[in-house]
Amino acid sequence: MFKIKYIIRKEFQQVRRDRAMLAIIFVLPIIQLLILGYIISSEVTNISTAICDMDNSSLSRGIISRFEQSGYFNINYYEQNRDNLRDYLNSGRISVAIVLPPHLSENLTNRQVSNIQVLLDGQDANTATITLGYVNMILRQFVEEKQQQYLSIDPANVPHVIQPETRVWYNPDLEYSDYMVPGIAVFLLTIVTSLLSAMGLVREREIGTLEQLLVTPLKKYELLVGKIIPFAILGFVELAIALAFARVWYHIPMVGNLLLFALFAVVYLFTTLGLGLFVSATAHTQQQALLLTWFFLVFMFLMSGFVFPIENMPKPAQYISYLNPMRYMIIVVREIFIKGAKIYHIYWQGVALVIFGGTIFSFAVLKFQQRMK
Amino acid sequence: MKSRIIPVIRKELIHILRDPRSLIIIFVMPTLMILLFGYAITFDIKDIKIAVLDQDRSQSSRQLIDKFTNTNYFQIAGELTSREQIEPKMKRRQIVAAVIIPSGFGRDLVSLPASPVQILIDGSNANTATIVINYVTAAINNYNLDINRNIRIPVQVQPRIWYNPDLDSTNFIVPGLLAVLMMMICAMLTSITISREKETGTMEQILVSPIKSHEIIIGKVIPYILVSFLVASAVLMFAKIVFNVPVRGSLLLLALLSLVFIYASLSLGVLISSRAKTQQVALMLSLVGTLLPSILLSGFIFPIFAMPKVLQYLSYIVPAKYYLVIVRGILLKGIGFQYLYAPVIFLFIFGTLLLAISMRNFKTNLEG
Numbered sequence: 001m002f003k004i005k006y007i008i009r010k011e012f013q014q015v016r017r018d019r020a021m022l023a024i025i026f027v028l029p030i031i032q033l034l035i036l037g038y039i040i041s042s043e044v045t046n047i048s049t050a051i052c053d054m055d056n057s058s059l060s061r062g063i064i065s066r067f068e069q070s071g072y073f074n075i076n077y078y079e080q081n082r083d084n085l086r087d088y089l090n091s092g093r094i095s096v097a098i099v100l101p102p103h104l105s106e107n108l109t110n111r112q113v114s115n116i117q118v119l120l121d122g123q124d125a126n127t128a129t130i131t132l133g134y135v136n137m138i139l140r141q142f143v144e145e146k147q148q149q150y151l152s153i154d155p156a157n158v159p160h161v162i163q164p165e166t167r168v169w170y171n172p173d174l175e176y177s178d179y180m181v182p183g184i185a186v187f188l189l190t191i192v193t194s195l196l197s198a199m200g201l202v203r204e205r206e207i208g209t210l211e212q213l214l215v216t217p218l219k220k221y222e223l224l225v226g227k228i229i230p231f232a233i234l235g236f237v238e239l240a241i242a243l244a245f246a247r248v249w250y251h252i253p254m255v256g257n258l259l260l261f262a263l264f265a266v267v268y269l270f271t272t273l274g275l276g277l278f279v280s281a282t283a284h285t286q287q288q289a290l291l292l293t294w295f296f297l298v299f300m301f302l303m304s305g306f307v308f309p310i311e312n313m314p315k316p317a318q319y320i321s322y323l324n325p326m327r328y329m330i331i332v333v334r335e336i337f338i339k340g341a342k343i344y345h346i347y348w349q350g351v352a353l354v355i356f357g358g359t360i361f362s363f364a365v366l367k368f369q370q371r372m373k
Numbered sequence: 374m375k376s377r378i379i380p381v382i383r384k385e386l387i388h389i390l391r392d393p394r395s396l397i398i399i400f401v402m403p404t405l406m407i408l409l410f411g412y413a414i415t416f417d418i419k420d421i422k423i424a425v426l427d428q429d430r431s432q433s434s435r436q437l438i439d440k441f442t443n444t445n446y447f448q449i450a451g452e453l454t455s456r457e458q459i460e461p462k463m464k465r466r467q468i469v470a471a472v473i474i475p476s477g478f479g480r481d482l483v484s485l486p487a488s489p490v491q492i493l494i495d496g497s498n499a500n501t502a503t504i505v506i507n508y509v510t511a512a513i514n515n516y517n518l519d520i521n522r523n524i525r526i527p528v529q530v531q532p533r534i535w536y537n538p539d540l541d542s543t544n545f546i547v548p549g550l551l552a553v554l555m556m557m558i559c560a561m562l563t564s565i566t567i568s569r570e571k572e573t574g575t576m577e578q579i580l581v582s583p584i585k586s587h588e589i590i591i592g593k594v595i596p597y598i599l600v601s602f603l604v605a606s607a608v609l610m611f612a613k614i615v616f617n618v619p620v621r622g623s624l625l626l627l628a629l630l631s632l633v634f635i636y637a638s639l640s641l642g643v644l645i646s647s648r649a650k651t652q653q654v655a656l657m658l659s660l661v662g663t664l665l666p667s668i669l670l671s672g673f674i675f676p677i678f679a680m681p682k683v684l685q686y687l688s689y690i691v692p693a694k695y696y697l698v699i700v701r702g703i704l705l706k707g708i709g710f711q712y713l714y715a716p717v718i719f720l721f722i723f724g725t726l727l728l729a730i731s732m733r734n735f736k737t738n739l740e741g
Contacts, residue, residue, distance in 0.1 A: 023657045031661065038684060039675045046678050089535060090708050092698065095678075115531045122537035123705050124545050127676050132532055137507055139530055140514065163487050164513050166506055169463065171496035179498045199653075284394075286652055287565055291398040298402060299409075307674075308414045309501065311421075317413035331466070338497040345464045 007226030197276025381592025621707025
């Protein structure tokens with residue numbers, strides 16, 4: 001059992017000497033935290049817009065000023081000629097055009113139907129949906145206010161309306177980064193631990209030092225444990241960096257119990273380290289190991305609900321996502337840090353993670369033993 | 374000179390074919406991503422799980438609830454009997470929002486000008502929460518119009534969605550995948566293969582042969598151009614057949630302009646390999662220098678205009694950003710060269726600049 005200590009020390013020395021490893025461990029995460037944090041939690045704003053006002057009334061100008069002041073749109077073109085809009089969209093200079101039809105204000109006074117046309121660049125379905133949502137919201141508010149005005153003119157028509165009182169729990173300011181940044185910590189933990197453990201053994205095999213280790217009096221399980229523990233420790237260092245970064249740089253509140261989260265992280269490590277071990281027992285070269293790990297990570301990333309919500313997926317895809325261990329961990333990190341969940345709120349996720357960790361890790365160990373023969 | 378390049382090409386092709394696994398992964402990965410984006414990942418939100426606490430139990434309250442159930446945005450996940458039931462349900466993620474209709478709601482609606490309805494929303498995902506607020510307000514507004522027909526103002530929003538009328542996210546993702554794929558093959562694999570020769574010492578052996586260093590590079594690079602073209606066309610074909618991704622413009626133009634992007638990517642790969650002495654360093658550099666920017670900063674998934682200014686400026690030096698304009702322009706918009714010369718010029722300058730730097734680096738590294 002003593003001997004494990006030496007192999008752990010060797011592993012750390014190797015990491016320290018290796019600039020590429022150090023980069024994987026420290027530079028990559030910080031770049032990701034910085035870039036990913038801002039990119040995935042940025043709201044859709046500064047939408048390049050053209051407005052074609054064919055009515056030219058005080059009413060249409062009122063609508064335009066609402067778009068200007070909404071904070072979502074950058075009105076780049078005030079266009080008189082409707083035919084030019086196609087060129088703007090084709091060249092990518094705008095992503096939405098709003099056409100206010102002639103006689104808009106007249107129609108409105110006479111209670112006749114007016115159609116406001118919205119031309120959208122639909123290439124990015126997500127952004128287009130959000131943009132259309134903003135347009136609808138602004139126009140609806142405008143119409144509602146007009147309705148109030150009409151009512152005040154005609155006091156005989158006292159309306160009876162429902163007023164929604166909306167209260168937002170857990171994240172009252174609707175900060176998107178509160179939701180996304182803790183997820184990055186899980187994502188980084190997944191990448192670093194699986195990638196490092198995947199590359200570690202393959203490298204020794206590729207440069208021939210694995211044989212040297214095998215002829216030493218080290219037992220196989222000692223070699224395995226000694227190889228795994230340093231990566232587990234590094235994973236935790238990584239997690240600590242990421243969480244500290246979330247707290248200090250992004251000012252994420254993080255209301256939950258840190259120890260509870262650490263416990264879940266330990267369980268989750270069996271999955272990621274197991275995955276890395278499996279890849280390193282399968283791959284022949286470092287290049288293959290990288291590609292294989294990357295392959296798994298892409299699937300885990302996309303189907304975890306980290307960026308793309310699982311609730312929006314069709315049912316079969318939602319069932320498939322149950323096979324993705326990262327899905328549970330993403331839920332755990334959010335529930336704990338945003339809602340302050342206790343163990344009894346998320347024990348299901350815990351059970352799933354134990355099952356996945358146990359299965360993947362034992363499978364990887366079997367594969368490893370097979371390979372060592 | 375020609376005859377000396379061909380053996381290098383042949384040698385490199387043998388290398389590539391000897392490792393079919395890597396090739397398979399390179400092909401399967403984008404296919405899997407297309408499948409996921411085609412079948413699984415959608416951005417429209419429906420079936421939002423809400424709970425209703427109806428303390429009034431009148432005809433009016435039921436009519437209001439109908440307004441929620443009649444759209445496919447909401448799904449009633451349980452009738453509640455007390456307020457205390459809401460929080461545990463939200464913490465267990467069984468509901469996203471709760472609607473509370475107070476007792477006396479039906480009565481107040483007739484006698485008072487305004488009667489309140491309380492909506493509680495789980496705000497942890499700010500994006501979803503904003504959309505839920507919008508839908509809830511729309512449903513209630515709808516009800517208000519029903520009971521006050523005289524205040525209706527007939528303004529209709531007519532959305533016309535161009536280029537991708539069904540708002541299909543596959544159409545958006547495929548061009549990005551092509552860019553990432555070519556980047557991976559041209560920049561990452563070339564930089565790894567060249568640095569592998571350095572690491573294992575075979576580069577010296579080649580150098581003492583009468584081949585010139587630029588001939589080695591050209592010979593090493595040509596097979597990867599072929600492979601990237603093959604894989605990219607296979608992926609495009611798959612997307613076209615399975616998901617009916619539109620090809621509105623000229624494929625010939627796309628192929629020609631892709632060459633410019635390949636040129637830029639290869640230059641980046643050669644530059645990385647001129648710096649890296651081991652495969653791992655090459656790997657790291659190409660991960661940070663090519664793959665991540667192509668995914669994160671190119672507009673592949675995340676729109677550039679919504680990013681903070683600093684990242685927007687950074688995106689100007691990401692070649693994939695320009696290539697995406699080209700691919701999306703040709704495939705989805707069906708536009709011609711007159712709209713696309715700017716990105717092409719940039720990619721060409723970018724490639725030439727990097728190639729010039731790396732050629733100088735390479736000579737001193739190898740011969741010095």
